[in-house]
Amino acid sequence: MISSKLQDAINEQINKELYSEYLYFSMAAYLERIGLPGFSIFMRVQAQEEHAHAVKFYDYLLERQGKIVLKAIDAPEVDFESPQEIFEKTYEHEQYVTGLINNLMTISIKENDYAAQSFLKWFIDEQVEEEASMDKVLAQLKLVSDDGKGMYLLDKELGTRVFTPPV
Ligand code: FEO
Numbered sequence: 001m002i003s004s005k006l007q008d009a010i011n012e013q014i015n016k017e018l019y020s021e022y023l024y025f026s027m028a029a030y031l032e033r034i035g036l037p038g039f040s041i042f043m044r045v046q047a048q049e050e051h052a053h054a055v056k057f058y059d060y061l062l063e064r065q066g067k068i069v070l071k072a073i074d075a076p077e078v079d080f081e082s083p084q085e086i087f088e089k090t091y092e093h094e095q096y097v098t099g100l101i102n103n104l105m106t107i108s109i110k111e112n113d114y115a116a117q118s119f120l121k122w123f124i125d126e127q128v129e130e131e132a133s134m135d136k137v138l139a140q141l142k143l144v145s146d147d148g149k150g151m152y153l154l155d156k157e158l159g160t161r162v163f164t165p166p167v
Contacts, residue, residue, distance in 0.1 A: 002064040003111050009104055010061050011069045016100055017054035021047045023076040023093065030080050036151070038159025039083055042137070046090075048163040053123070056166060060119055083151075087138040094134050098127040126166070 002010075028043035061068055080086050101123045108116035137158065144150030 002061065002066045002116070003113065006104075006107055006111060006113060006116055007061065007064075007066040008069075009107055010057050010066065011071070013100060013104060014054050014057045014061075014068070015071045015073065016097065017050050017057065018073050019076070020093065020097065021050035021054065022073055024050060024090070026076040026078055027080065027086050027090070030078070031083065031086070034083075036083060036155050038155035038157065042158035042161045043086075045161045045163045049166070052166050053126075056122075064115070084138070084141045087134060087141055091131065091134040091138055094127065094130045098131060101127055122166075 024043050024047040028040045028047060031037075031043055032040035058068060080089075101120065105117065105120045105124065108120060140154055144154055
């Protein structure tokens with residue numbers, strides 16, 4: 001059985017992952033609207049990943065005989081200035097999520113919950129990948145800058161991303 005403190009923190013994390021899904025889904029709509037369908041696909045896949053993260057926490061809490069308490073999801077932004085702004089915000093958001101995951105690990109260490117520490121290890125590694133992936137696109141965007149041909153090619157490349165369910 002999981003402690004109530006960790007249960008509350010995981011319920012909070014489920015909400016944050018679902019908010020991340022919402023945020024990236026909103027960004028995908030903006031990217032589609034400004035004529036970047038490949039960027040939009042990339043962000044839709046990211047939204048799917050966030051949903052899968054929420055489900056992973058949800059399933060884990062149930063497995064530990066915890067209680068799921070779903071809360072209202074904040075509305076995400078709908079207007080953005082540019083793809084670069086989107087990826088700057090996304091990179092920042094992922095750093096924020098990394099902090100949340102680290103905090104969950106800190107709680108599980110304080111509570112000597114070794115099972116939770118083992119479970120959270122997946123998310124610690126995942127966040128390294130998440131931050132790197134957003135930082136990579138941001139760097140590519142800075143490279144192509146106002147070059148229309150470069151943007152066209154980057155859009156094509158990002159549009160090849162496919163969702164792979166986490167194990
Ligand atoms: Fe669920 Fe992008 O971290």
